[in-house]
Amino acid sequence: MTILVAVVLAYAGVELGFVQANADARPGFLERWLARTSLQATLARQSRNLTNPLPDDSQTLLAGIKIYGENCAFCHGDARGRPTFAGFGLYQHAPALGGHGVEDDPDGETYWKVTHGIRLTGMPSFGRTLSDTERWQVTTFLKHMDALPPVAERAWKQLSVRSVPSSLLPKRAPLR
Numbered sequence: 595m596t597i598l599v600a601v602v603l604a605y606a607g608v609e610l611g612f613v614q615a616n617a618d619a620r621p622g623f624l625e626r627w628l629a630r631t632s633l634q635a636t637l638a639r640q641s642r643n644l645t646n647p648l649p650d651d652s653q654t655l656l657a658g659i660k661i662y663g664e665n666c667a668f669c670h671g672d673a674r675g676r677p678t679f680a681g682f683g684l685y686q687h688a689p690a691l692g693g694h695g696v697e698d699d700p701d702g703e704t705y706w707k708v709t710h711g712i713r714l715t716g717m718p719s720f721g722r723t724l725s726d727t728e729r730w731q732v733t734t735f736l737k738h739m740d741a742l743p744p745v746a747e748r749a750w751k752q753l754s755v756r757s758v759p760s761s762l763l764p765k766r767a768p769l770r
């Protein structure tokens with residue numbers, strides 16, 4: 595009986611609009627826990643054996659920056675590391691990778707995320723749109739974003755996306 599009541603209440607809650615559908619609220623604890631925990635567990639199973647076949651030379655890095663500019667900067671921002679309009683408005687927020695990057699993550703993990711996307715967040719999968727090589731190129735760029743050779747550093751600094759004014763940003767909590 596208790597279980598039946600719980601199921602009916604949950605169903606009624608969704609049908610009556612008590613489970614929020616808007617993206618401009620802070621995600622609830624359960625949603626954040628589910629998104630993060632399932633991501634960590636999936637990565638541990640699926641990304642461990644992925645190794646980057648490309649050299650981290652200027653040619654690869656420049657190609658990665660171009661792909662980033664065309665496909666990622668809209669959400670993840672430019673070298674200034676400021677949230678973009680889309681990244682800020684997303685639920686969960688898209689990290690401004692120029693400020694808080696993923697250089698410490700293994701290449702395989704980043705490649706997996708770019709290929710498959712991240713469920714319960716706005717991170718799209720690029721597995722069917724970018725080629726294997728293109729996904730490794732952008733992964734290589736993200737891995738070396740904080741220590742680029744001069745020619746790549748120049749290209750990265752030239753990329754520019756409109757970002758959110760500081761007055762809209764939370765004062766202390768990091769944007770995540």
Ligand code: HEC
Nearest residue numbers: 665666669684686687688689696704708712715716717732
């Ligand atoms: C439509 C917006 C959007 C676009 C376009 C997008 N992303 Fe994301 N991305 C997100 C969001 C949102 C997250 C945060 C997911 C989370 O909270 O776990 C994310 C997370 C990531 C992460 C993990 C960051 C971390 O701190 O662990 C990487 C790496 C990443 N994206 C790379 C890319 C690359 C490379 C591209 C382009 C090929 C791209 N993203 C395009 C929205 C986007």
